Amino acid sequence: MDLQTLTYIIVGATFLLYIGIAVWARAGSTHEFYVAGGGVSPLANGMATAADWMSAASFISMAGLISFMGYDGSVYLMGWTGGYVLLALCLAPYLRKFGKFTVPDFIGDRYYSQTARTVAVVCAILVSFVYVAGQMRGVGVVFSRFLEVDIETGVVVGMAVVFFYAVLGGMKGITYTQVAQYCVLIFAYLVPAIFISLMITGNPIPQFGFGSTIEGTDTYLLDKLDGLSTELGFALYTDGTKSMMDVFAITAALMVGTAGLPHVIVRFFTVPRVKDARISAGWALIFIMILYTTAPSIGAFARYNMINTLNGPDHQGTLVSEAPQWVKNWEKTGLIKHEDKNGDGRMFYSGDARNEMTIDRDIMVLANPEIAQLPNWVIALVAAGAIAAALSTAAGLLLVISTSISHDLLKRNLMPNISDKMELRYARGAAAVAIMVAGYLGINPPGFVAEVVAFAFGLAAASFFPAIILGIFYKKMNKEGAVAGMLAGMVFTIGYIVYFKGIFITPMAANVPANWFLGISPEGIGTVGMLVNFIVAFAVSKVTKEVPAEVQDIVESIRFPKGAGAASTH
C-alpha cells in the first residue's frame, strides 16, 4: 500500500477515535465544561496534562532543534520539564485547595481586585492565542507533506475536529481525548526512535543507544559526532555556542514560564483532591519524560544519519543524481535546498564556507523515518502522532480562551447574574469563535509566530508566576503590590523583546549578544522580568495598605489539604 493511502487510513482512524470519545463525554454543566466535573483520576489527568503540554513544537521541532544545537538544545529539555517540579511543589496543591476554575479567578480573589483579574485575563488570552496559532500551523504542515493537500485545507480539517470535541465536550471531552492522543503520540514517537537506535547502535532503548558505541566500531556515538563537528566546522556537539549566562536565563525562563502557563495550571483543577493534584503533576512528568529523554537521542541519531547520507561514507559529498529519496521529497516542500557552489555536482553539508545545503530544522523528526528507510506505516504513524500533539495542545488552549471570556470576563466581571446554562452557552460560543481566529492565524500566520513563542513563556514567567507564588507564600502581599509587579514585569519583558525582535515595529537594536543586557537573549529575558516583578511587588506592598484580614484567612486555609471541596464558582 502506498504511503498516502496508509496515512489517510491511520490519521482517519485516530480522528474517528477522538470524535467517538467526544460524543461519549459531552459536558452538561459549566462545572463539567470548565474542569471536567472535578472527577478525573490523577493517572488520566497526568496523561492528559502530558498531551496538553507536548505541542507540535515538542513533537515536531524539538528533536530537530537539539540536532542542530547540540548541548545548547538542553535549554528546552530542562526548561520544559523542570517547571513541573515548581508546579507540583509550589503551585498545584494550593491552587487546587483554593478551588476555583481559572488562574484569573485566583488572582482576582486573592488580590481582592477586579483590576488584577482583568490584567490576568488579558495575559491569559494573549499567551494562549500566541500558542494556538503555532499548533494550527503544525497541523497544516503535516497535512501538506503527507496527505498532499494544501496547508489551508489541512488547517480547516484540523479546526473541524477540534471544534467538534472542544465545543461539545469542554474540559471533559478534551481530557479524555487527550488521554487517547497521548497514547497515539508517544507510540508514534518511540517506534521510529527504537528502530533507529537499533540500526545505529544495536541497542533498542534510545536513551541507552544515545550513550553507546556505533554498531561495528569502538567509537561512542557522541564522540563520533564531536569529531564530525570539528571536521565540518561546527561547534562541538556536546558543547554548543551560547554563553553560560544565556543558557541559564533561557532555562529559567522556560521553567518558570511553564509553571505560569494557564492551560497547564488549569489541568490541576480537574482532580478531586489536593493529594491528587500533587501526584498528577508526578504522573504528568513521567509521561513527559518518556518523550523528553527520547528527543535528544533522536537528535543525535538524526544528526549522524543526516551527515552520513548527505556527505556520503567517504565524506566527499553525494552526487545529486544519487540523492536519497527523502532529500527529493523534502526539496519539493522547499524545506531542503541545495546550491552547488563549487559546481562538482555533489551535495555537501558543513558549518563553514564549503556548505551547500539549507535544511529547515523542523523536518528532522518528520524526515527521520525516511532517512532511516523505515517502512511506510511508521512514517504514517509519525504523521498521526504529530497531528495528535498539535490538536491536543490546541484544544487545551482554546478552552483557556473560552473560559477566560465566558467565566472571568462575563460571569465574574460584566454580567454576574447569568445562569449556569447561559454561561455554558457563552463558553461554547467563545470556543467556536476562538477556533475560527486560531484557524485564521494558522492559515495566515503573522510573520512573527516563531518569535512570539519566546514571548508566551517570557510573559507567563514575568506576570503570573510571581503573582501566584506571592499569593500563596506571602500573606502580606496586597493588591497594589501584585498589580504593580505584574505590570512592571510584563512591560519590561515585552519592551525588551520588541526592542530586539521588532514585533509590529522595526527592531531598535541588532539582536546580537553584544547588545544584550548581561548577555541575556530575548528568549531568556522572562527570568529578569520575573525578578523585576518580585522586586516591584515587594517595594509597592511596603508602602501601601495592608491586606484585609479575611483575605489573610483565605491564604491560611489554602495551605493545608483538609476540606477541599469540588472547584466551584463561589
Next chain:
Amino acid sequence: MAFQSSEQASAYWRENVSLMLKLLAIWFAVSFGAGILFVDVLNAVQFFGFKLGFWFAQQGSIYVFVLLIFVYVVKMNQLDQKYNVHEE
C-alpha cells in the same frame, strides 16, 4: 480552622516549606548546577558514552525531577496524616 491550635498550623507550614526548599535545592543542583554552571568540570568525567555534565543536561536532570515530585508526594501525605489535615 482544621488545626487544634495556631502553633500546630505554623508547625505544619514550617515543615512543609522546609521540605519544599530541600527538594528545590536538589532541583537547582541537578539542572542549573550540574547541567549548566559546572557542566565543564563534570564533562571531564566519562559516564558510559556520555560526558557527565552533558548527560545531566539532556537526561539525568529530567529523571531526578520525576523522583523529586514523588518524594514530595509521599512526604506530604505523611505530614498531612501527622497533623490530621488529610482529606477523606
